[in-house]
Amino acid sequence: MPTDPLAPLLELTDVRAALDGARAATDAAMRHRALRRSGGPVAAEIALRTSVASAALETHGFDLEGVRAGVVTDPVVQGALRVTAALDGLTGTWPKAPRQVLAKLHTLAARDVVGPAELGRPQDPSVVPRLDALAALVAGATSAPVLLQAAVVHAEILALKAFAGPNGVVARAAARLTLIAGGLDPRGLLAMDVGHRSREPEYVGSANAFATGTPDGIRSWLRHFAAATERAAEELVDVCEKAGE
Incomplete structure (x- = not known):
């Protein structure tokens, strides 16, 4: 039997415990009573918050209420909103044709940011083999916990600088899609990008550390x-509490 390529990452110091804690926090948040009667409004609010946070991580930060009111026309924000809206429809395709889905995510995210010839394709052919390896993981080459899979998908796309323009929006969307398709967050309720945004210096530093490929760098990420x-789970609980008022 071939060795699971992600299995060694679980043996890095504190990683398994950290992921188990994050899974427990997620499961607890998903049991919030407000989701039984206000699931739709909660999901819509989470979608808005995580889209705004993802754009902000691309240095396109705008006030949440301005985006909610529809007065923000920034193309990266609009692209992040389009990407989030598309995730549910891409869930079934992601494990079967991940490269196709990545192309779609980039087209949605970067439509008004880069030229038409750049949409949906890697900006450097040299990254294609690593994108293919990542696609193989998504398509079933690992049985690692879904949180670990999502973390690796996210960091690899960031490290490769795979797509022109808002590459980070694509990376974060692919990670969220991994969580949705993998069953940890089937309704897309985790405000993952709010979690990353709340720890932005750490997010940037640990992503750069992952790109070095060292055990300590990967562990940091x-x-x-x-x-x-865990912060995303807290955000979900906060939104649920407000929905229940």
């Missing part, structure tokens, strides 16, 4: 991802 997931 995985611990960040777990902490961001």
